[in-house]
Amino acid sequence: MAGTVKRIEHVGFIGCRSLEYVKLSRNLEYGENTFYSCWSLTSIFIPQSCRVIDRDAFRGCKELIILHVPQTTELGETIISETALIESSPFETEYRGEYDGNDEEVNTSIKNMNGNDEKYALHRACSSFDPQTDTVNVIVKSKGLAAFQKENALGITPLHYLEENPLADIDQRILVKRYILEMMGETI
Structure with a gap:
């Protein structure tokens, strides 16, 4: 539109x-x-x-x-x-x-x-109108990659939000690579 x-x-x-x-x-x-x-x-x-x-x-x-x-x-x-x-x-x-x-x-x-507590922070970031890579990365860094698979009360995962969101310009592979490098002490 x-x-x-x-x-x-x-x-x-x-x-x-x-x-x-x-x-x-x-x-x-x-x-x-x-x-x-x-x-x-x-x-x-x-x-x-x-x-x-x-x-x-x-x-x-x-x-x-x-x-x-x-x-x-x-x-x-x-x-x-x-x-x-x-x-x-x-x-x-x-x-x-x-x-x-x-x-x-x-x-x-x-x-x-997705509530207001920390439990669904990644869900909120991924379901926003225009999700930001840096915001998602900060949350994943604190919660780990498994947070992408955590379901909310409706059974929806953050990854599912990103897949459905037409404005999401976030490549999960790049996020995973960034996460691994940062956990190893490397910078991008």
Whole structure:
């Protein structure tokens, strides 16, 4: 998506059932019912510039399991109804994945998917809109390479976030090489 795009209007991509991948504009500010029923969409990374994701934005995205949303983004009602994400969550849902009445709690959970503690620091770094190699390297250096395989509550690893993130320009092989050299006292 071009960097000039600031809004995705009502039902912008509704029913794009084969849509698997979207690289959003870094300047995106708003979307409503944006990806309704995009069955094949598995992940989406919202930019820091996005102020509002309105009602039902990802409703019916049956395969959606990864959703990164900045803390500052306002979320509307039932944005993840009928998704793999709500089905994998601890929240009670009604018919067809509805969670009416729990919007505030679910939306808070979406924004804090990887918590704030040190346990999921690598998950947070890898799931951010624009992950930085140096940040990821510092965390891997302190936690070890096995941290890439640690699953969060939804069963997602940091490596999976990097693989799904369209803005991730991080080569795991280079990270591993850098890690090994630094552990041996070498510099790059």
